[in-house]
Amino acid sequence: MAGxxxxxxxxxxxxxxxxxxxLLFYGVFELHPIISAVNYSFYKWDGIAATKKxxxxxxxVAALTQxxxxxxxxxxxxxxxxxxxLPVSFGLVVAASLRTVKAGAYGTVAxxxxxxxxxxxxxxxGVAWNWMYSKDGFVNTVLHWVGLGSLAxxxxxxxxxxxxxVGFVGTWLSTGLCSVLLMAGVGNIDPVLYEAARVDxxxxxxxxxxxxxxxxxxxxxxxxxxxxxxxxxxxxxxxLMTQGGPGYSTMVPGVEVYNLAFNDYQIGSACALAVxxxxxxxxxxxxxxxxxxxxxxEH
Amino acid sequence: xxxxxxxxxxxxxxxxxxxALYSVVPLLSMFSAAIMPQSVIPEGLNFTLHPxxxxxxxxxxxxxxxxLLKSSVLLxxxxxxxAVLISTLAAYAIxxxxxxxxxxxxxxxxxxxxxxxxxxxxxxxxxxQSMGLLDSxxxxxxxxxxxxxxxxxxxxxxxxxxxxxxxxxAGSVDGxxxxxxxxxxxxxxxxxxxxxxxxxxxxxxxxxxxxxxxxMSNPNEWTLAGALQTFQNKYGTNEVLLAAGAVELMAxxxxxxxxxxxxxxxxxxxxxVKG
Numbered sequence: 132m133a134g135x136x137x138x139x140x141x142x143x144x145x146x147x148x149x150x151x152x153x154l155l156f157y158g159v160f161e162l163h164p165i166i167s168a169v170n171y172s173f174y175k176w177d178g179i180a181a182t183k184k185x186x187x188x189x190x191x192v193a194a195l196t197q198x199x200x201x202x203x204x205x206x207x208x209x210x211x212x213x214x215x216x217l218p219v220s221f222g223l224v225v226a227a228s229l230r231t232v233k234a235g236a237y238g239t240v241a242x243x244x245x246x247x248x249x250x251x252x253x254x255x256x257g258v259a260w261n262w263m264y265s266k267d268g269f270v271n272t273v274l275h276w277v278g279l280g281s282l283a284x285x286x287x288x289x290x291x292x293x294x295x296x297v298g299f300v301g302t303w304l305s306t307g308l309c310s311v312l313l314m315a316g317v318g319n320i321d322p323v324l325y326e327a328a329r330v331d332x333x334x335x336x337x338x339x340x341x342x343x344x345x346x347x348x349x350x351x352x353x354x355x356x357x358x359x360x361x362x363x364x365x366x367x368x369x370x371l372m373t374q375g376g377p378g379y380s381t382m383v384p385g386v387e388v389y390n391l392a393f394n395d396y397q398i399g400s401a402c403a404l405a406v407x408x409x410x411x412x413x414x415x416x417x418x419x420x421x422x423x424x425x426x427x428x429e430h
Numbered sequence: 431x432x433x434x435x436x437x438x439x440x441x442x443x444x445x446x447x448x449x450a451l452y453s454v455v456p457l458l459s460m461f462s463a464a465i466m467p468q469s470v471i472p473e474g475l476n477f478t479l480h481p482x483x484x485x486x487x488x489x490x491x492x493x494x495x496x497x498l499l500k501s502s503v504l505l506x507x508x509x510x511x512x513a514v515l516i517s518t519l520a521a522y523a524i525x526x527x528x529x530x531x532x533x534x535x536x537x538x539x540x541x542x543x544x545x546x547x548x549x550x551x552x553x554x555x556x557x558x559q560s561m562g563l564l565d566s567x568x569x570x571x572x573x574x575x576x577x578x579x580x581x582x583x584x585x586x587x588x589x590x591x592x593x594x595x596x597x598x599x600a601g602s603v604d605g606x607x608x609x610x611x612x613x614x615x616x617x618x619x620x621x622x623x624x625x626x627x628x629x630x631x632x633x634x635x636x637x638x639x640x641x642x643x644x645x646m647s648n649p650n651e652w653t654l655a656g657a658l659q660t661f662q663n664k665y666g667t668n669e670v671l672l673a674a675g676a677v678e679l680m681a682x683x684x685x686x687x688x689x690x691x692x693x694x695x696x697x698x699x700x701x702x703v704k705g
Contacts, residue, residue: 146527146608153520153579154535160554160576161542167553178556225449229442237443243691244450247457250687250694251680252637252655258662258676259456262463262669267473269459307453312699353702356544364546367639371659385640388548393644398552405549416544 172403177396190403199379200404203387204411206294207363210383211415213298214305214362219354221302222309226317227343242314246307253304253367260300261287261372287373293381300368305361309354316350317343352423356416363412384408457680463673464489472669482670489674492665497650498657499682501567502636505653508571509578510631514624516575517582522612524583525590536587543580550577551644558645570645574638578631585630585701589623590616626697629690636683654679 172190174183194200248256263269264286271283286296324342333341344351366385369375375382375390384404391401455475463472465481490496524532554573555564563569593616635653642652649660658679665672687694 142608143527143529146523146529146532149523149527149608149612150520150529150532150535152516153583156516156572156576157539157579158576160557160573161550161579162538164550164553164557164573165542165545167557168549171553221449225445228445238446241446241450242695243688245446245453246691246695246698247453247684247687249698250633250683252639252653252658252683254637254639254655254658255676255680255683256456258658258672259460261662262460262673262676263456265669267471269455269475272473272475303453303456306449308698308702310449311695312702315699357702360544360546364548366548367655370639371662385546385548388552389640389644392552392555401552402549405546405552409545409549412544412546 168402168405171398172406174399176398178392178398179396183399186399190399191407193400194404194407199382200384200387200400202379203375203382203384203404204407206381206383207365207408207411209294210298210301210362210365211359213295214301214365215355215358217299217302218305218309218358219313219351221306222313222354223343223347223351225310226313226347227339229314230317230343242311246311248304248306249308251304253365254371256300256304257368257371260296260303260368264296287381288377290377290380293373293377297369297372297381300372301358301362301365304368305354305358309358312350312354313347316347320346348423352419355423356419359415359419360412363408363415384411460673461677463670464677465674466670468668468670470670472673485670485674486678489671489678492671493657493661493675493678494650495678498652498654498679501651502653502682504567505571505574505638505642506632506635508567509574509635510628513575513578513582513631514628517579517627518586518617518620518624519612520579521583521586521590522616525587526593526612526616527608536583539580539583543584547577547640551640554641555644564645565647565651567651570642570651573645574635574641578634581701582627582631585627586620586623589620593619625693626700629693629697630701633683633694654682 171183173185173187175186175189176183194204265271266283266285270286271280274280274283284292287293289296320342324346325338328338328342364385365383366389369381369383369386370389373381375386385408388401388405388408391397391404395401459475462475462477464485465483466472466478466485467480467482468485470478520535523529524536550573558564558569558573561569563572637655638653639655639659642656643659646652649657652660658676661675661679662672665675
């Protein structure tokens with residue numbers, strides 16, 4: 132008996148042979164770099180010199196007080212409006228109004244197209260939208276069509292409009308995923324609930340408030356979580372469209388981290404900002420998870 | 431369908447159509463510019479009657495498309511099969527074999543699931559440098575395998591924990607080893623989950639932008655996505671050529687997506703819901 136249980140324990144440890152390759156890759160190429168980033172963040176280092184100078188929390192103070200770095204963090208939060216709030220709202224409108232549309236050929240084609248931006252690299256979206264926003268681009272063409280030609284401008288070159296213009300590319304990228312996810316979710320809501328609400332005399336708005344919204348709680352949570360992470364850690368779109376400019380008007384933490392490290396050779400500052408960004412992501416995502424999963428036990 | 435029904439449904443179909451149009455207008459606009467004569471300054475969404483298909487030929491060689499395609503394919507082939515295999519093995523060990531401290535390992539993986547690449551990219555640069563991997567394909571492939579682990583293990587574990595317990599016991603009564611059980615019972619059953627994971631990883635690797643940019647100094651070894659940047663900087667003034675190149679750089683992803691669209695949407699939705 133004793134021999135058998137010892138063999139079984141050995142057996143359970145032997146199972147680690149299966150997990151070892153993953154642990155190795157993960158440890159060397161993810162955990163170790165994360166620990167290094169935290170370590171670098173306490174030093175002043177140009178990335179070349181053999182010695183690093185310990186500066187304590189000075190790089191963190193800079194990340195939270197220096198106007199350029201601070202504004203990049205603020206822009207990341209502004210992006211939540213464009214990457215999350217707008218797409219989820221659009222998605223809800225689409226899902227709620229298309230609840231009763233049967234999936235035919237038209238529906239399939241439309242769904243495929245709606246989803247298309249989701250699979251494109253952010254960089255590709257950046258190029259396409261740079262073109263949309265250019266002087267002769269589609270946005271200005273439309274403004275001329277509707278008689279608002281006086282508003283036409285080079286959108287991403289404007290200090291005032293660059294941030295919303297770039298942010299809206301995020302809206303474009305996320306709307307498809309949110310729409311398709313929420314449409315799938317609406318399809319799973321029991322039609323009896325709508326029937327009951329109608330019998331109670333609920334209008335379209337009340338049906339939306341009392342049936343659709345609660346029924347989509349989990350899907351909304353998923354959309355919000357994914358798009359918030361994308362908003363806070365955005366890099367591709369901004370780097371390709373504006374590199375953070377004009378001035379610092381579209382600077383986001385991702386691009387600032389890149390610039391600090393590879394243009395300014397301030398490895399410590401760059402890592403401190405990256406750590407602040409990672410903490411910001413956790414600080415925003417963790418409560419969201421808790422909020423949207425709160426009633427999971429009921430299911 | 432009678433007319434009343436049709437009238438009721440029309441606005442909804444129009445809405446769906448409008449959303450679909452909104453999703454493709456930037457791409458159509460790009461395409462319309464790409465086939466303009468190069469002497470013309472293209473405008474918004476204005477299709478020419480004399481499409482200049484040879485623009486694509488010119489952009490193909492200027493953008494080094496052949497080399498870039500090769501680089502992207504090599505990267506995907508280097509990352510995806512290995513990452514899928516080792517994450518599946520790890521998930522099997524955690525969920526089915528219930529290895530000691532497996533829960534702790536899984537918890538640490540989950541903690542890093544949402545972390546942005548920005549935090550690892552700088553240390554990875556210096557790490558690659560000290561390992562002599564900087565500017566080599568391995569210096570990009572190996573980190574990407576590691577960085578895929580949190581999501582991949584998470585994905586495969588949630589597949590394994592949803593398998594009926596009897597499956598595990600049936601095999602061990604027969605005296606099959608863990609490895610045989612894995613090969614003969616679990617691996618065949620995991621095929622749909624593996625396929626979706628492979629598709630998601632293909633997409634994220636193919637679209638990878640930041641890592642090649644930092645870890646490789648030779649733009650020809652970047653992904654197609656990464657190369658858009660160089661191409662834009664070099665040919666930004668020739669809008670027609672830039673558009674043609676950009677269309678070509680996006681085309682492979684779009685084609686693969688259109689062919690496999692049902693699987694893509696399913697995988698991405700599952701991926702989202704699990705995440």
